[in-house]
Amino acid sequence: MARANAARLESPAVWALCAAPLLLIFYWGFTSQLTANPVEFVLRDLGLWGLRFLCLTLAVTLLAKYANLPWLMRYRRRIGLWAFAYVALHLTVYLGAAHEFDWAEIGADIAKRPYITIGMAAFALLIPLAVTSAAAVRRRMKPRSWRALHRLVYVIAIMGVAHYFLLVKADIRSPLLYAAIVATLLGARLVASARPRKARAAG
Numbered sequence: 231m232a233r234a235n236a237a238r239l240e241s242p243a244v245w246a247l248c249a250a251p252l253l254l255i256f257y258w259g260f261t262s263q264l265t266a267n268p269v270e271f272v273l274r275d276l277g278l279w280g281l282r283f284l285c286l287t288l289a290v291t292l293l294a295k296y297a298n299l300p301w302l303m304r305y306r307r308r309i310g311l312w313a314f315a316y317v318a319l320h321l322t323v324y325l326g327a328a329h330e331f332d333w334a335e336i337g338a339d340i341a342k343r344p345y346i347t348i349g350m351a352a353f354a355l356l357i358p359l360a361v362t363s364a365a366a367v368r369r370r371m372k373p374r375s376w377r378a379l380h381r382l383v384y385v386i387a388i389m390g391v392a393h394y395f396l397l398v399k400a401d402i403r404s405p406l407l408y409a410a411i412v413a414t415l416l417g418a419r420l421v422a423s424a425r426p427r428k429a430r431a432a433g
């Protein structure tokens with residue numbers, strides 16, 4: 231009974247946790263706490279949450295598959311979609327609030343700044359992952375192709391970190407931290423998937 235109640239609360243709790251950073255931005259907006267440069271603040275906060283949710287998606291897959299926590303798999307899609315949402319909002323703020331949809335200026339920025347070029351490429355790669363995460367689309371794909379496509383999330387996370395590295399001016403501690411997190415998650419995945427199936431089955 232207690233387990234059933236906990237399970238019922240689990241899903242809304244995951245929703246609330248995923249939405250919390252966005253709600254916090256709205257709260258800061260309504261209470262005039264978005265610093266002297268609100269556009270930059272919101273742009274950066276959304277970018278950072280996009281990267282955090284990408285890392286979380288990788289961690290969930292790893293823990294569900296290799297740390298014997300299969301129930302986590304229920305939330306992988308949702309967390310991945312939140313990563314997409316944060317990055318899409320990050321891009322929207324860049325296009326709308328920072329550049330007022332001035333496409334000539336935006337095109338020049340993409341061509342001129344390598345961190346924008348990489349960010350755009352990472353976002354473009356995220357789109358097929360978001361589209362094929364829909365159950366109906368997934369059912370139509372071969373499981374092998376679907377898995378191969380969704381392994382792109384590692385490439386996207388690496389591109390997100392590269393984007394971050396290239397945009398910081400002096401203090402590289404934060405991008406370095408995310409580089410270490412992504413490297414650890416990727417390393418752990420490679421080690422775990424290299425373990426022979428038999429050994430995994432034995433525990």
Ligand code: HEM
Nearest residue numbers: 274277278280281317321324346349350352353390394397
């Ligand atoms: C997977 C895709 C992306 C990820 C993970 C990501 C992540 C980030 C992160 C972590 C930051 C730094 C936040 C901070 O300083 O605290 C950032 C900043 C920024 N990103 Fe992205 N981003 C992505 C895509 C994009 C795209 C598509 C654009 C626009 C075309 C973009 C434009 C920017 C800009 C303009 C900044 C702020 C630069 C500055 O303040 O000097 N990003 N992003």
